[in-house]
Amino acid sequence: MTGYIARRLLMMIPTLLGVAILTFFMLRVVPGDVVQVKLMADGGMVSPEAIEAERVRLGLDHSLTVQFLDWMRGIFTLDFGNSMWTGRPVAAEIASRFLVTFQAALMATIIAVFIAVPLGTVSALYRGTVLDYVVRVITIGGLALPSFWIGMLVLLCLLRYAHWLPPISYISPTEDPWGNFTQMIWPSMVVGYRFSAVLARLIRSSLLDVLNEDYIRTARAKGVPARTVIWLHALKNALLPAVTVVGLEFAFLIGGLVVTEQVFNLNGVGKLFIQAVEHHDFTMIQGLVMMFAVIYVLANLIVDLIYAAIDPRIRYR
Amino acid sequence: MNGPAPELLRVEDLSVEFGGRLRAVDGVGFTVKAGETLAVVGESGSGKSVTALSLMRLLPEGVGRYASGRVSFDGKDLLDLSPGEMEKLRGQDIAMIFQEPMTSLNPILTIGFQIMEPLRIHLGLTGAQARARAVELLGLVGISDAERRLDQYPHQFSGGMRQRVMIAIGLACDPKLIIADEPTTALDVTIQAQILELMKDLSRRLDIALILITHNLGIVARYADRVAVMYAARIVESGTAEAVFARPRHPYTMGLLRSVPRLDRARQTRLATIEGLPPDLANAPSGCRFAPRCPFAIASCAEPPHLSETDTGGLSACHRWEEIAAGTIREVPAEPAPARLLAADGPKEIMRLEKLSKTFEVGRGIGRKPGIVRAVEQVSLSVGEGETLGLVGESGCGKSTLGRLILGLEEPTSGTIAFEGKDITAAPPAERRRLRRDIQVIFQDPFSSLNPRMTVGSIVEEPLKVYGLRKGARARGERVRELLDQVGLRADMAERYPHQLSGGQRQRVGIARALAMEPRFIVCDEAVSALDVSIQGQIINLLERLQAELGLTFLFIAHDLAVVRHISTRVAVMYLGRVMEIADRDAIYAEPLHPYTKVLLDAAPVPDPEIEKTRAPRIVNGDLPSPLSPPPGCVFHTRCPIATEECRGIIPEPREIRPGHFAACIKVEAQP
DSSP states (O other): OHHHHHHHHHHHHHHHHHHHHHHHHHHHHSSOOHHHHHHHTTOOOOOHHHHHHHHHHHTTTSOHHHHHHHHHHHHHTTOOOBOTTTOSBHHHHHHHHHHHHHHHHHHHHHHHHHHHHHHHHHHHHTTTSHHHHHHHHHHHHHHHSOHHHHHHHHHHHIIIIIOOOOOSSOOOTTTOHHHHHHHHHHHHHHHHHHHHHHHHHHHHHHHHHHHTSHHHHHHHHTTOOHHHIIIIIIHHHHTHHHHHHHHHHHHHHHHHOHHHHHHTTOOOHHHHHHHHHHTTOHHHHHHHHHHHHHHHHHHHHHHHHHHHHHOTTOOOO | OOSOOOEEEEEEEEEEEETTTEEEEEEEEEEEETTOEEEEEOOTTSSHHHHHHHHTTOSOTTTEEEEEEEEEETTEEGGGSOHHHHHHHBTTTEEEEOSOTTTSSOTTSOHHHHHHHHHHHHHOOOHHHHHHHHHHHHHHTTOSSHHHHTTSOGGGSOHHHHHHHHHHHHHTTOOSEEEEESTTTTSOHHHHHHHHHHHHHHHHHTTOEEEEEESOHHHHHHHOSEEEEEETTEEEEEEEHHHHHHSOOSHHHHHHHHHSOOSSSOOOBOOOOOOSOOOOGGGOOSSOTTGGGOTTOOGGGGSOOOOEEOTTSSEEOOTTHHHHHHTSSOOOOOOBOOOOOOOTTOOOEEEEEEEEEEEEEEOOBTTBOOEEEEEEEEEEEEEETTOEEEEEOOTTSSHHHHHHHHHTSSOOSEEEEEETTEESSSSOHHHHHHHHHHEEEEOSOTTTSSOTTSOHHHHHHHHHHHTTOSOSHHHHHHHHHHHHHHTTOOGGGGGSOGGGSOHHHHHHHHHHHHHHTOOSEEEEESTTTTSOHHHHHHHHHHHHHHHHHHTOEEEEEESOHHHHHHHOSEEEEEETTEEEEEEEHHHHHHSOOSHHHHHHHHHSOOSOHHHHHHOOOOOOOSOOOOTTSOOSSSTTTTTOTTOOGGGGTOOOOOEEEETTEEEOOTTSOOOO
16 A cells, blocks of 8 residues: 555656656747836836846846756756745745635535535435425535625625635634634535535435445345435445545645635635736746646545545455 | 244235336235245346345335335334334344446445454454454455455455345355355356355355345255245245245246256257337336237236236236136147248358457556556457357456457457458548448447437438438438338337337347448357347347348357357357367357366256256365466466466467367367
8 A cells, every 4th residue: 555655646747747748848839028018018118128138137048958858957956936026935935825725625615514414415315306496506605606796795704794805815724713713614615505515416316326226225225224225334435436426526626715815805726826827927827827736636646546445346456 | 944943034025116107016915934045037127126126125215115115023013113123223233235246335435444344343253353253254255365455445346246245245244144246246256156165154154034126037046945036026936935936827937937048058949039029117007017028918907907816836927827827728839930041051150369468458547657558469350251150258358358359449469351352451431431331240238329319210220321322311221120120110110219219129229320331240249248138049040030031240259158158150269368279160069079068057056946956066265367468378277177387388279179269278188
């Protein structure tokens, strides 16, 4: 098992290298660069000499190969360079915002699982009844309503009835746990609702499939009480495909909370990403994409390991 | 048994409806005495499985409804019990064993847990007590090393072993009745014999009554005390096994018995068949449901017949059973078999395999050594023009891979395939394309081998287009009609989609598609295995007719030894990738030389209780070895009844023991 994990981690290297090459060169295809955005954003006249000087300062005057090798050299020493916009180290910029996003994604995932498992189970067991339709309305709502819209609705309600506005800056959970919780719970719930809708639909269909399996009939033929059949024999099997979705969706949330962060005024990774793209901040974009790639690969690995823990048919060597 | 056994189960007038109108079980009644074995036989859709499930009250919720009936078991009416009371009864007094051992056990729970579960629930045993009993049960069903195996999961067991586990679960609480629904249909014939012997033995020793649901008349003959024959949701005949087989009093039973190919008889005639199809239950005929297919049907058959007691002591639902008993009406004798177009001095060789091998790599992964499966190993054989070479063997013996090699769907690892003297494995692409036309295939599964989104007409037409065999839509349409006619389908079938056809009709479409290429050699890969007995006979007769008309050569791959005996001119027996024995059909069945062939023939039951009573089948022990690690020396030595130390060291080559009769066994003496 450790050998397997080690091999999988080693396999990350070529994957990440591919991501690095693709991101680097695809960014360079986009017209315009950070210097133009920085110096000419307000339409002011800047002398070509000043632009050229700034380009030299940022190293943009070198050939692409040199720039790339320079960046790669940094990566191997875990130095992702400095932001072309702020000049601060990319790693530090990401690190200061990562926790916010990570916490929101984690809370959203937990909320989603806690909503989706009972909802999915109930709608499978009472398929075709009123209960199933109620669940269907709830889940289709989650899929159809954009989460930023729900987010704004939630914010407006909070403001109107509780006179609460999201704080300007991130409250650290170690300093003020309650303050942190009240700040994070609303965006997490909004995101978690949409997430749970996807998951509940999946669990419903997966459980329906499992309930038709021969081994469920066997369990009933053994005289196992109906409730035990569902909890012990069916649900564990039915949740297997959900594990994959939870893992991938969690990884997606790390980079995909952009709009929700905007609505709830969270200074997270998504917001940083948007800014970096707006500014043509190449080094920052590259650093962020690398981080997303690492998270995806790790999430996949964790999903595979959870699979192996639940399903004895899967053994990694 | 001492004295008459008490009645354990009485089913009266049981009817089950699906979706409000469709009666899947219609007025079924029978009794089972303690310790006796009742076989319920019928073709697919006859309602036998629904009957079994409804006794257990295991019909899918909200789908099946009990329209009428009483099921008295041990003094209780099962249909009146509350769901909770029924749960107590299931697994404790009545146990059930299902058809699919591969999917009937929960993949993520240990075998031990699954065996101990009913013990905990019904008998309230604690962990240690339950475990001790589970060890005992595994021993009872012949699984060694029980202590260790309890902690394993289902995927670590073979199909036969899983079915033993299912039996152990069934036996756990000492039930009075076990219902076994096609318990061995998914298993190989040697494993089938093991499982059924085990069940019969346990039912005798522990005095458990058995309801055996099956479509296999041989199994009925070997194991049943009494038989009930179902047709279109009703019981049409019942009685003791001896009476029903020797003196059937219903035309359906008679037809069924006549249309089964026989392992124990040399063929002289074409197979008798029951023409037509079973009725659609949603609008079944109001009178006798068999009347539309019955050779004896008369005007009064429009009246529903009742089960009445016959001269044999059984029951028959035929208005004319007395005439059948008196012998005043009898079936038309089957037509003689069509003459084969074989040259007098033996057929000309059309296909020759020379030391053909195919290996597959499995379990390749990052930094992992793959395993090697030797699917086909050093196979040499030849097929003469116009003959049918039967290829038999258990699952995993490589017979299908051999077929795929001949079809060019797989590349051989080594060896040659010569078609009309030309090595097709070395042929240039254009040549191979032409050869592909000459060599066609008919697959087993008529349900999945036809594209569901194409009409029958376009399925048959496709090869004509691809190979440009007919120019223009008109000419192609003409040819499609001709082909459909050739396989016995009406021309208007061309407009239909595969799901609108029955299994037999789909298989006819598959045959028409193969014929469209005007082939000379057809690989029939389990071409009739998925079909019901009466339909199977129709397809076999069709294949034989086509062979005679078109001078086709068949490689007939099958696991059913009786079917192979009927259709083949020569037979090859494979085991773990190697040919064990090859000879003329009658020679191999009458005087098999190789111990594996003998075991196979013994394991397959014959549909005749009189014969089965006198046979003491040799049951081969153990499972098929994994093809990943075949035994050294002779691959069969681990299960061979006559193997000695010598067999572990020598890989036997096929030797000509008698003229034209080859066997790969060092123990077989050369005979004149």
